[in-house]
Amino acid sequence: MQTTFPRLLLQHAQARPQAPALREKVYGIWQTLCWGDLAQLVRHLACGLAEAGLRRGDHLVVVGENRPRLYAAMLAAQSLGAVPVPLYQDAASTEYVFPINNAEVAFAIVEDQEQVDKLLELRTPCPQIARIWYDDPRGLRHYDEPGLAALDALIAAGSAWDRAHPGFFDQEVQAGRPEDVAAMFFTSGTTGNPKGVVHTHFTLLDRANAGKSFDKLTADEEVLAYMPLAWIGQNIFSYAQWLACGYVVNCPESAATVMIDLKEIGPTYYFAPPRVFEGLLTSVTIRMEDASRIKRWMYQAAMALARRVGPAIMDGQPVATLDRLKYALGNLCVYGPLRNTLGFSRVRVAYTAGEAIGPDLFTFYRSIGINLKQLYGSTETAVFVCLQPDHEARADTVGVPIEGVEIRLADSGEVLVKSPGLLKEYYKNPAATAEVLTADGWYHTGDAGFIDSGGHLKIIDRAKDxxxxxxxxxxxxxxxxxxxxxxxxxxxxxxxxxxxxxxxxxxxxxxxxxxxxxxxxxxxxxxxxxxxxxxxxxxxxxxxxxxxxxxxxxxxxxxxxxxxxxxxxxxxxxxxxxxxxxxxxxxxxxxxxxxxxxxxxxxxxxxxxxxxxxxxxxxxxxxxxxxxxxxxxxxxxxxxxxxxxxxx
Incomplete structure (x- = not known):
């Protein structure tokens, strides 16, 4: 797709300025930010960052939970041609040292006091950190540190700069190109230092649009953003596809309220690693074990039927009329209320990835009418490599290659991928880049697997393991x-x-x-x-x-x-x-x-x-x-x- 994230933002703001773009729950009440107001916020943040000295090609660290103004900060940096670098908010301060020094970061926008404290600790090992802005001022009233200021102050300064330089922001956005670097994501670093995965606007938006086409996503989707911003999966589903589709992203009040907020929002498009689905099922199992004998009997009888015919109904396969009637009754009495309790009553498409999901777990969700599917990808591939079609979801595969993707197997059994969504490079690490990217454009995934007779990819393990x-x-x-x-x-x-x-x-x-x-x-x-x-x-x-x-x-x-x-x-x-x-x-x-x-x-x-x-x-x-x-x-x-x- 020949565009950039800031241009997509401005297109949404112009076409439907009053439509909701982001929601955030504050003190128990959902607050909505429309596309027009978001564009204005991004304009002021970008102008404030420009006045502070952020330039094209510079890196801006972003740390915190999913918050609308942190999303706006990433868009503001991209508007100037700078590169947002989200880091894990639950990491210890020492884990930030390598990414900050590797990317030569001088500016940071963070969520709250916890993140401010961590960055202030790093001013000795990372002396180049000159400016830190925070979104949530609680606990920071008496802080008197050079370069530390509230995000509100940055926005006010940017508003004044915008008035003094009325054409600046639009010129900067128009100067951006699809091949420009859009973001950098640091890998987990399971062995040695993490690597900065460099992605362009084109690579991220190409994969976002491939996923959009595959699952027929529209602007009417509702998404709950609760995974870390630093994880590529969260960025694709709640940032790249958000701007590609124009749907609504909802930010929970806190990690402790995610389940409550999930039920209130009722997302239509949902993504979570298997451990989240495992945790939800564990909570259901515990509640049913503590329920009355009659409720336990009803649940067990309904689930026995669901496991037998539910996946077939979900896959559009023929099922006996009597079983369909029994399933409809079970849906009224058990499956529907259960989906509602889980917050999945409106889910049209749900994905899981990152680890293998158990067959019983996978079958449970599909049997009660939740269209849970698996996908395959990584940080380096902008996530979307293989997806499962609606009527071909299986627990033992990760789907078929989607639009633009080619897969081949090396003699060792390693899966190789060619895709428009491949990383540009590992930042300042040409040796590591050469290890994973071949001269003719194939990416070494490091995973061992094979293609089955139905064209689905099966992953066995990490090849090196x-x-x-x-x-x-x-x-x-x-x-x-x-x-x-x-x-x-x-x-x-x-x-x-x-x-x-x-x-x-x-x-x-x-x-x-x-x-x-x-x-x-x-x-x-x-x-x-x-x-x-x-x-x-x-x-x-x-x-x-x-x-x-x-x-x-x-x-x-x-x-x-x-x-x-x-x-x-x-x-x-x-x-x-x-x-x-x-x-x-x-x-x-x-x-x-x-x-x-x-x-x-x-x-x-x-x-x-x-x-x-x-x-x-x-x-x-x-x-x-x-x-x-x-x-x-x-x-x-x-x-x-x-x-x-x-x-x-």
Whole structure:
């Protein structure tokens, strides 16, 4: 698409100035910002930034939750030809040092006092930070720091600048080109420093429009923006496609009110990683377990029918008339109210991506009438590579290549992609760019997969993570850790898992229980506990998890390629894996290497045949304090099964 984000904004403002563009919930009340007012806000912010010294090609850091004025700040920077760099709002200040120095950032616009404090801490390691503007003034009244000011002051200064230079803003917008850099997103940095992924207006808008065409999106859609701005997925769904389609983006009041706000808005177009859908289903399961016997019976009977015929009805397949009538009754009494409780009563299209989603979880949502589908993409591909057509949604694939995308498989099994949405480069990292982009335009995804007979892409694991077992009964067998971990996480009682086995004789695993789900399970059995560490060590919980592990093993035994990846031994960690402790990325991907190094004593105990192991771990608490957690962890042997199907 031969345009830019600011030009699209002005087109919407001119065509329908009073139509809602953004909503934000403030003190329990939804406030609406129309396209005309948004364009005026962006104009004043851009003029204020220009007066402050932001120039074409400069970088502007944006940190905070989804807020209309932060969206406007990104558009303002793009209007000047500058490049917004969103960073994760929940990251520690030290995690900002590399991106800020790498991008030579001098200006930042942040949400509130928390983010101001973090950036002020960085003035020694990042001395080039000259100006910081904040959106929410609460707690900042008595701050007296050079270069620190309220966003309102920037807007006022920009308004005055606009009056003094009436043609400036429009000239700057018109000077922008589709091939200009539009934004930079830093990768998770699972190994080493994160990389700045550079995208142009063209790459982002091309993929946004490809997704728009695929799902027939219109200006009538409603979207809830609650994932981090720094995540490319949030940016595509709530920024690039927002401007491409002109629909309404709704910003929740806070992370704590997302579920309430979801029900109030009733989005028509929804996107979330599997863990969000898992959390919603866990909450439903807990509520039903606490319901009366009659309600439980009605729910179980209705869901049994839904699992049998719901997906077929969703896919437009023939279903017996009697079953259709029963399903209609179930929709009236159970499925409809359940969709409403979840906030999905108006959802037309829902997507999940980032990790594999469990078949049971996937089937649950589709069986109750929610058009949940999977997609495949990454930061480097501007998300949209493969999408699932409405009547071809399956739990074991990630869809078909969409408009403009070509896929081929390397001899190693790695998936290669050619697309108009590919990154321009990794910022200041030509070596890394050359590693992933070939001279003839193919991008190395790093994922191992294959195309099935229906033309759908199936992803097995990260190519670099696929290993081999050695020296045991399964010598030479393939080991796909992420595949195994995802199968474990399909169970509502397991939140995270880390599998080990490459170049070892067997597979062992660390497991995190889901504290809420297992806590509710324990309470219904009158099993007392005093926190996560105590609950995780209960013999009953160990047995519960053991049953989950053995179900995974039984399933793996049917897979000729991965039967050797069955888990022989496991332990339940004494603490939840945490991004603040360097164990997860900000997008909640496990740092397998870092975890293996940090908990080497536990890995050695698993493979050394021990039955228990003492461990003490330093942790960071939410309030910033440091402490430690210690426990003696039980190591559990799990049953493994013989391969049940041989290769043809």
């Amino acid at each position: 696929v290993g081999r077992l050695m020296d045991g009964p399964n010598d030479g067998a393939m080991f796909a850790p992420k595949y195994v971990e995802n199968k474990l996480k399909f169970f509502p009682h397991i939140k995270e898992a880390v599998a080990f086995g490459d170049k070892r004789e067997k597979v062992c695993a660390f497991i995190n229980i889901d504290f809420e789900a297992v806590g509710n399970w324990a309470e219904r059995r009158n099993l007392p506990y005093a926190g996560y560490t105590d609950l995780a060590a209960k013999p009953e919980v160990l047995q519960l998890v053991r049953e989950c592990v053995e179900k995974v093993n039984a399933d793996l035994a049917h897979d000729t390629l991965l039967a050797g990846s069955q888990i022989s031994r496991f332990l339940i960690l004494h603490k939840e894996l945490d991004a603040d402790d360097g164990e997860l990325t900000r997008t909640r991907k496990v740092r397998r290497g870092a975890i293996g190094d940090k908990y080497k004593v536990l890995v050695d105990a698993l493979y050394g045949g021990r039955n228990e192991q003492f461990i003490e771990t330093a942790v960071k608490f939410e309030d910033g304090r440091s402490g430690s957690v210690s426990a003696t962890l039980k190591i559990v042997d799990a049953k493994v099964f013989p391969t049940l199907r041989k290769a043809a």
